[in-house]
Amino acid sequence: MAARSSRRRAETTPESPPGVEINGEQRDGAPSGEKGMSGADIQIAICGSAGDGTIAAGDILRNAVAEAGYKVISFDVYPPEIRGFGKCISRLRITTDQAYSLKERSDVLLSLDDSHTIPHVGEVRDFGAVICEAKPVGHLAEGEHLSAHILPGQIPYSLPIRELSEKATGGNRSRNIVALGYVAGLCDLPKAPFLRIIESKFKKQGPKVIANNAAGFGAGYEAGCQTFKLDDVHFAPPARALQPGAKVTILNGNHAVARGCLDARLTTFFGYPITPATTIMERLATELPRHGGRLLQTEDEISAIAAVIGAGYAGSRSATSTSGPGLALMGEMLGLGTIAEVPAVVFVSQRGGPSTGMPTKTEQSDLNAALYGSHGDSQRIVIAPTNVEGCYRCAGKAFEMAERYQTPVIVLLDLYLSNRYETVELSASGPPFELDANVHAKRLKPGEVYQRYVLTDDWVSPRAIPGDPGCMHVITGLEHNALGRPNDSEEMHELMSRKRHEKLQGALRHPDFTHVKRFGDAGKVEVGILAWGSTFGECLEAMIMARAEGIRCSAMKVVMLSPLPEAEIRAFLDDCGAVLVPELNYEGQFAQLVQGRLARPVTRLTRVPGGPMPVAAILAEIRRLAGRC
């Protein structure tokens, strides 16, 4: 079943010990922000039902190639039902240099269940490989076998998977492993990393299961090696060696968030399950107590954010995670955090909306709710990573910002980023986060009264917490004066509204954080792409293609969404003949934000497919805007 295998996977993902630094702020940190796709670049898709071990095969493949030194980006698609025989697809793009997104076309498609796979044959490129069972059980009507659906130009490989499995292991429970071995052999991948991963993955099930799976893998591998191979299915050897002391690990976005939290020394977590955010809490439920922290599953999302605010008030680094429906419920309490100036971190992994919507599909439609989902002038910080490493970074930085600016911080992910796996390089030095909570520790002079909201140069007031000697004060959701006493005079409300607004501007200069970043051509360009969140990977791919076609083009990612780095974006707009804003929602929420702030027109590219933005759609728009069509 999807559920159980996903949990099992979570437990066995190899991980370095916490406290290890991830190298470089963003993998795309080169000055030009871009590199050629030299070396290997192959995408493998495995399709079947959860009962076929589809996701498990993808998981082994992902980990083995990472161990072998390749870079991976991968994303699994699950059925929406609990019941475990719906269609699963695991797609992996394996490269020498880290890629930014999956490719639209796969190079290899492995079928573990032809009926599920048939509709996907079209995604294999010309001269790509389509691999299926040579000897299906029972009689298949015409058209039910995959081979009948392979397109001209695609290369069919068929293999007696079941037979090999039975021969090697005495049963057919290892069909997925046999087939995986075949793919590995066909692609000339080294065998050893696979065997290591198989061993660790099946350790709990004992030596017999390990041996069986190893034998199955071996049988498949051999068959693969012996097959006549087309050149372009081969892998080049990994181009880059790891930094000394560095360690490569594979994480998905949610795991990276959990790791970021732990490395930033989260001490309390309160949450309520909801797809696709649940795995953040699940990971922390295991890990946080190991680090001496406390996690509580609350009765709902309102209590979760309320407890985070209560814990933040008491000086704890605290967070919660949720998706759109939970975020909608948190609006009122987040507003309290804003006015009472309490730090809080909320990880929101978006899914298809509105309402319950499409819980197992991705979307970027909760930006409005993140920015504006509380009543009143309730400014807060909103940041959105664009890749898995960014999830780690943003998670840790969110705590810094929440405490430094004394405000709720929302970190916006989406299902595509939460569940997408990428190789991440870890260095051996400490975590790149400031651990100082920046609370007030000054002793009061005799007779001095502590002023919680005293006005200062940067509009941030020194914060005392319960237990601090003599600093007793009351915080409140009512408008108040410097002491925290209710005060609704015109002057006080104008002043305190200003304080809450101004202090957040500091976040635009928050140190060691990439607020925005431009890639591609420098200076004047024909087309600029302005994007946020998980979709930025597809934008980069499209930009690279457009440049290859001779279009002057660059792309800017905006990680800091509130407060918005207006100056940087305006400068970018000044450089661009036209500006394209691709995002996964219907009305163009980010475009609306940018236009609203800058009063400058951008071109919206909005799609709600439930999956990633098609690179082709971005490219088509770039061409159109550059007048090349």
Next chain:
Amino acid sequence: MAARSSRRRAETTPESPPGVEINGEQRDGAPSGEKGMSGADIQIAICGSAGDGTIAAGDILRNAVAEAGYKVISFDVYPPEIRGFGKCISRLRITTDQAYSLKERSDVLLSLDDSHTIPHVGEVRDFGAVICEAKPVGHLAEGEHLSAHILPGQIPYSLPIRELSEKATGGNRSRNIVALGYVAGLCDLPKAPFLRIIESKFKKQGPKVIANNAAGFGAGYEAGCQTFKLDDVHFAPPARALQPGAKVTILNGNHAVARGCLDARLTTFFGYPITPATTIMERLATELPRHGGRLLQTEDEISAIAAVIGAGYAGSRSATSTSGPGLALMGEMLGLGTIAEVPAVVFVSQRGGPSTGMPTKTEQSDLNAALYGSHGDSQRIVIAPTNVEGCYRCAGKAFEMAERYQTPVIVLLDLYLSNRYETVELSASGPPFELDANVHAKRLKPGEVYQRYVLTDDWVSPRAIPGDPGCMHVITGLEHNALGRPNDSEEMHELMSRKRHEKLQGALRHPDFTHVKRFGDAGKVEVGILAWGSTFGECLEAMIMARAEGIRCSAMKVVMLSPLPEAEIRAFLDDCGAVLVPELNYEGQFAQLVQGRLARPVTRLTRVPGGPMPVAAILAEIRRLAGRC
């Protein structure tokens, strides 16, 4: 106490029977949209504590002058505490033609408590009248008597209020009435309407109380008549007679909403108390059962909107009322209404935010929450009346729209509009609302399956409700197909997202509704004012003043905020040299919306004083934009 006197007032406001039409769509309906302030225009402020009967005196004055045929706009300021001896001010502007807002300067200030009144002396204009007790009880230190604070140019009147009261009534409980009589006499107002209102107001307390108050009023009136009067305190006789059959009534915004609901045949109401929306529910708690309807106070706002959605699903015209904090809690359920396409009406009276904020102060800072306060692409209709008559109109029209476009509709008011009284003219013909719920009543052919979300030309699907024979179907917050069955395919989600978006566009042409309206100079102007909600009155006043100074100027009110009438606004922008957007919030939420949609710059004028936008501030900006300073 503020509370009790406010309830008493509610009970005695004279009202015509339900089902009476209000004359003309908007009082500012003349083609030019503007009229000269010919005839009377006088503003009276009464200041004291709730214990002094301040609000009660204002209430009698308001009703009496309306009965005498004048137009009134008035707004009371209460203390934030429950405990009833804080400062109260009742301000009334009495005119021949309906005014758009209060004036910054009052013509007459009546003090019932000098310590409360002293800080307000400055608001009286030059040669305005300041009236106070001539013979205060006990010894007053220097500076404690109002007369010591009167400014040069203001005209002091002092009167032995207490003495007169004791003489006329044998006690001093009628001090407020005596003083009111004095004001009426001073201003040459007719006596009879006051006596009628006093009679009806004190009817419950028996003939003795009526007689006492009448005597007190008479004594004050006589004293007023005998006082030497400055010319400009006089009232001109009412300039306009009522239409035949029409009836003038005085309503505040919340009462007008309740009346609109009743006239639109609301059948169920679910709500939770919150300032300043509570009086809508309180009024309906009395009235709705009289009309055969059902009102339930729920356990919280989530249940209130949930029950409205449940009732709307069952075919009931249903509504709730709340303020910002409640709206923040309703976001998730409103999103369900959007995707399941269930009609629902939510009246939101805004107050100072964020969070609990300033519950007894006004603000326009919940626009963002109204537009965007749900996760996902959850479009809905948002409308905002600009005056009391508009409250009535929008309330009734909200039900039409909710049912016609099958969606939640938010009607945005604010404290200043909810609590502000205006004279409203009622005609004798029926209520101007469509009562047809527009539900599906077609019988299915044998074998035909009812498709709840079938696609149609206007994207609105015929709606069946439980109990309809044979039309069984399930509605859901999940993405679904035409039958309502869960379906999260790419095509279906793109299609249904489009359906939900497109059908709302129909609301931009909704019949008999003023979506936007332009006032002042036609054609090209130097400065245009674009505004929404209660602030529009101040904008009109400022526009009139600017035109009087020779600045070409016009003002557009936007009643329909979502979907936004972009074409009309763009055309207006085309005509304006500069566009000013005054609103009562810190960041300029409406300006952000307009810029976001049109990508055209506007000038923000944002203030959060907790009270109305100062006309002088708008005028100053107009002058600046017109280059006149």
Next chain:
Amino acid sequence: MLMEKPVYVDEKLREVLSSGRLEYRSKALPTWCPGCGYFAIVEGVTAALNDMKIPMDQAVVLSGIGCSSRFPFFVNTYGFHTLHGRVLPVATGTKVANESLMVIAVGGDGDGFAIGGGHLSHAAKRNVDITYLLFDNGVYGLTKGQTSPLSAQGFKTTTSPYENPDQPLNPLMMMLSYGASWVGQAYAGRPDHLKEMIAQAIAHRGFSYLHILSPCVTFDKTNKTYVNLGMIVRDLPPNHDPTHRMVAMAQAEQADAPALGLFYQESRPTLGDNLNSLIAKAGGDASAKPDRRKGE
């Protein structure tokens, strides 16, 4: 009652086909895992509706979110799959809007006692005339196996991997303390009794709360399994007097030996009765419904 007498498949099939209750099943196939206790509940509800001859277009089945809450899609009545935790207030609105509808609310233990917990006492106290069927599998099914407020102490789940240290809530005591006017318990593994209880709950005028123990075969292999529940459920004592709240409380207190049957029942005015009497006091006409239909 504990032992169902065995039936032969074709005999059963004939009975089912001729019973008419299949008309109450929608054409949608349940999305539940094979073996899930919920199949028995959909059986029970359709059978009860059929036995009671309730017209399908007069019935509304509403739910929250969860595996259990997929329920409305599988019955051929009007239905509303609402939000997680909000079925009771939505159902209240539906019933207030149209008293003549037969309203059933369904949901899971998380839906009802975690996020929806704030609505329980109010629906019960107001005596809204609806039937609430709570599917208690002691776990969050749809989100793949987290702890619920009714999870057993010591249960290991993805969110309590070391163990659930908390004692579960006692739903029956709670509903009794709220003043629910009908409180009963059934078990998905005893389908005939379940159907019987569903019918009784529907027949009761006022708020009926039926707690249904049901195994989640996918995420709970230790506590609420068929085997486990089969061993620990018992019948209420034969002399149980359902008119005494404290007697019912005492039975409910023994949460580790769940008793099946009707714990408590009382008759008092429903919310609908009360709202009608307010209309009468106000001098309004409760029956006056504006006709708001467009003619064809």
Next chain:
Amino acid sequence: MLMEKPVYVDEKLREVLSSGRLEYRSKALPTWCPGCGYFAIVEGVTAALNDMKIPMDQAVVLSGIGCSSRFPFFVNTYGFHTLHGRVLPVATGTKVANESLMVIAVGGDGDGFAIGGGHLSHAAKRNVDITYLLFDNGVYGLTKGQTSPLSAQGFKTTTSPYENPDQPLNPLMMMLSYGASWVGQAYAGRPDHLKEMIAQAIAHRGFSYLHILSPCVTFDKTNKTYVNLGMIVRDLPPNHDPTHRMVAMAQAEQADAPALGLFYQESRPTLGDNLNSLIAKAGGDASAKPDRRKGE
């Protein structure tokens, strides 16, 4: 207990001034109406804190929104005036963050049993080690007199102008059914007993629920008045055994003759204990608190 012996004002004043408990009063003057029962509660809390010698900077008083919830402004401890209905989850977060703080949550009947009702059972069941003082005036005070879930049947308010047709909830039965580990009741008109109960509630290790009957002199002239309550409150029977839940339930059932005193008390691990034991199971170090203070 019913009759307090009369005291002379200056004698009382001398006692108050020398007691030291004024230090626990903040400088802010309560905004309540003269005669409101809440004055007695602030007296009771400050006196109890003083008697128990609880350091002011180790105490946190949190509240929701309502007249009652203005409370934190009037005591000289750390305080948090949160949101309507949310005091319990916020207080839970504060306590989990720092076990060594003494945490008191206060709020009104609407705050606790209407909008906040969903949190009650969970705070009780988890046995969060905080004290919850519920001020029951049977009405919404701050919003000027609407019906609350604890309003008497028949009560006329601005939102039930014809009468409240609903029976009130029974808060004590509810808290007992949730598994609250300390449940008691007091009355603002009996200040000495009130103070005594507050002290006991604070001293209890685990979740203590103290229900405090208190008149709203402004919006309730009929039900919970001093006169009325003075006549109907009674003491728990002298032989009342607070270790038996069902005995406590039976006492709580008689809601129209409210009994004052300790209904029930049990000792079981607190949420803090449980979270610490999870850390132990996971091999973590519960005492390891990262020092996150900037040096001066």
